[in-house]
Amino acid sequence: xxxxxxxxxxxxxxxxxxxxxxxxxxxxxxxxxxxxxxxxxxxxxxxxxxxxxxxxxxxxxxxxxxxxxxxxxxxxxxxxxxxxxxxxxxxxxxxxxxxxxxxxxxxxxxxxxxxxxxxxxxxxxxxxxxxxxxxxxxxxxxxxxxxxxxxxxxxxxxxxxxxxxxxxxxxxxxxxxxxxxxxxxxxxxxxxxxxxxxxxxxxxxxxxxxxxxxxxxxxxxxxxxxxx
Amino acid sequence: xxxxxxxxxxxxxxxxxxxxxxxxxxxxxxxxxxxxxxxxxxxxxxxxxxxxxxxxxxxxxxxxxxxxxxxxxxxxxxxxxxxxxxxxxxxxxxxxxxxxxxxxxxxxxxxxxxxxxxxxxxxxxxxxxxxxxxxxxxxxxxxxxxxxxxxxxxxxxxxxxxxxxxxxxxxxxxxxxxxxxx
Numbered sequence: 001x002x003x004x005x006x007x008x009x010x011x012x013x014x015x016x017x018x019x020x021x022x023x024x025x026x027x028x029x030x031x032x033x034x035x036x037x038x039x040x041x042x043x044x045x046x047x048x049x050x051x052x053x054x055x056x057x058x059x060x061x062x063x064x065x066x067x068x069x070x071x072x073x074x075x076x077x078x079x080x081x082x083x084x085x086x087x088x089x090x091x092x093x094x095x096x097x098x099x100x101x102x103x104x105x106x107x108x109x110x111x112x113x114x115x116x117x118x119x120x121x122x123x124x125x126x127x128x129x130x131x132x133x134x135x136x137x138x139x140x141x142x143x144x145x146x147x148x149x150x151x152x153x154x155x156x157x158x159x160x161x162x163x164x165x166x167x168x169x170x171x172x173x174x175x176x177x178x179x180x181x182x183x184x185x186x187x188x189x190x191x192x193x194x195x196x197x198x199x200x201x202x203x204x205x206x207x208x209x210x211x212x213x214x215x216x217x218x219x220x221x222x223x224x225x226x227x228x
Numbered sequence: 229x230x231x232x233x234x235x236x237x238x239x240x241x242x243x244x245x246x247x248x249x250x251x252x253x254x255x256x257x258x259x260x261x262x263x264x265x266x267x268x269x270x271x272x273x274x275x276x277x278x279x280x281x282x283x284x285x286x287x288x289x290x291x292x293x294x295x296x297x298x299x300x301x302x303x304x305x306x307x308x309x310x311x312x313x314x315x316x317x318x319x320x321x322x323x324x325x326x327x328x329x330x331x332x333x334x335x336x337x338x339x340x341x342x343x344x345x346x347x348x349x350x351x352x353x354x355x356x357x358x359x360x361x362x363x364x365x366x367x368x369x370x371x372x373x374x375x376x377x378x379x380x381x382x383x384x385x386x387x388x389x390x391x392x393x394x395x396x397x398x399x400x401x402x403x404x405x406x407x408x409x410x
Contacts, residue, residue: 009232011348018237020346023272024399030409033371036354037328039339039410041293043285043302079232092245100241104279118245154239156246162285163410167343167350169236186348187234194233216233219410 009194011186018182019143035163042161045088045122055121057091057133061114067096067134069209073200075127076157078164079220083127090120090156091131098137098151107139132209138177150177150184157216164218171196172212235349240279242343243309247281248301252308252318255298260289260321265355265383265393268314269342272400276314280344283307284318286337291324322357328367335363342397351407355395356382372406380405 013025058065072091076084094100095117097109117136121129136151152169159165171178173196178184184192197212204211238246265284269277284306287293294304306318323336336357343350356363360382363369372378380403383395397405 010235013348013351015348018346018348020237021348022346023275024277024344024346025348026351026404026407027272027400028377028404028406030407031368031371032409033368035410036334036337036339036367037326038285038287038293038334041295043294043305044296045302046297046300049297049300049302090245092242094241101244102241104240116244120245154236154242154245156238156242162339162341163352165283165341165350165352166233166235167238168233169239183237183348187236191231191234194231195236217231219232 008188009191011188015182015186017144018186035161039163040161042087042158042164045158047122049088050120050122054119055131057115057117057119057131060116063114065095065112065115065134067112067115067137069205070133070135071204071209071211072131072133072153072170072197072214073203073211074129074214074216076123076129076159076216076218077127078159078218083125084123084157084159084164084218085125085127087123087127087160088120088158089123089129090118091133091153092118093133093153094136094139096134096137098139109137109139130203132205135172135210143182148177150175150181155216157218159218166216166218168216169195170214173197173199237345237348238281238343238350240345242281246307247309248307252306252316254284254286254306254318254320255301255303256288256294256321257296257298257303258288258290258292261391262319263322263357263391263393264317264319265338265357265395266315266317267383267395267397269310269316269344269397270314270399274398274401276312277310277344277399278312278314280310280314280316280342281307282310282316283341283343284320285339285341286320286323287326289321289324291326293326332367333365335366335369337366347399351399352410353405353407354381357393368408377406
């Protein structure tokens with residue numbers, strides 16, 4: 001297998017167009033060491049950690065949330081194409097108006113009492129996951145004049161090794177805000193399409209929800225120390 | 229095989245999904261000497277980072293890698309956010325040393341990952357809970373070499389409370405913490 005150098009896929013720490021990186025990005029080179037035996041293992045999330053209902057963000061309230069319902073499906077794989085099984089996938093997002101239920105969100109847009117914008121699942125034996133949610137709205141932010149974040153869904157993954165830990169964002173196909181978003185553009189050009197979901201109508205719900213597919217590839221555990 | 233999915237910032241709005249009640253009180257299957265690890269996360273101007281997600285993963289008191297969990301919580305894993313003063317605290321056990329597959333010894337340490345707004349990818353490192361002269365043979369200590377840089381990874385014991393360890397993280401600039409590339 002060809003080694004994929006993680007540095008080629010991921011954004012740099014310092015990306016001045018995204019202003020918050022200027023004071024938070026480490027400046028010293030990272031030290032390359034193999035994952036410790038600890039980092040080659042992962043916290044285990046017991047089945048009861050996740051309730052089935054946490055995969056559906058649209059049934060939490062007393063009625064349906066506002067917005068365009070969608071199904072998000074995908075597989076979590078390692079860089080050798082192997083499914084990442086029974087691994088925690090966490091999701092959070094703005095509501096259809098582009099508002100988070102969070103005290104520091106000062107965007108003048110309505111909260112939706114029927115939408116909390118959070119969910120979690122464990123992948124199945126094929127590495128698959130599925131959420132039902134609503135399409136989040138875009139929202140303005142203060143990075144630069146007229147800055148708007150494209151609609152996006154935050155995803156947090158554990159993989160089967162702590163060294164695979166990944167937090168990312170998923171974007172929507174054809175969104176004109178992506179190409180002017182410094183967070184999206186921080187990713188080297190070849191990798192940007194890997195952050196964009198595909199329309200996947202068959203995985204939607206007929207007459208109810210649009211389907212999208214977003215597969216996620218985590219770095220392999222090839223670097224397990226001494227070939228364990 | 230398709231390329232790796234690129235990392236993106238955790239942003240400022242993660243609390244509802246990613247924070248757990250008691251996420252800083254770490255569970256283990258066995259007994260161990262309870263300690264606290266506390267400190268602040270600071271940016272390149274020394275200003276507290278008030279919205280970081282601070283995660284820890286460690287061996288138990290005997291140096292055994294955790295497996296399984298209790299109730300609905302994994303053993304050995306902690307997750308908190310920094311507060312308005314940039315401070316975090318975890319309540320855990322003193323981890324034991326453990327061996328690598330090649331026989332190398334890993335000094336008592338906690339693997340730490342920090343995500344935050346302005347970090348396009350999490351920073352990973354390891355904090356040592358024993359003094360600098362006790363980690364000379366640790367694989368990371370050997371890889372770092374320079375004792376001044378290595379010192380950024382050593383927690384200091386509170387002279388007034390031997391069960392309390394302090395470790396500050398400087399993301400950038402003077403005294404920048406050593407981070408690792410997994």
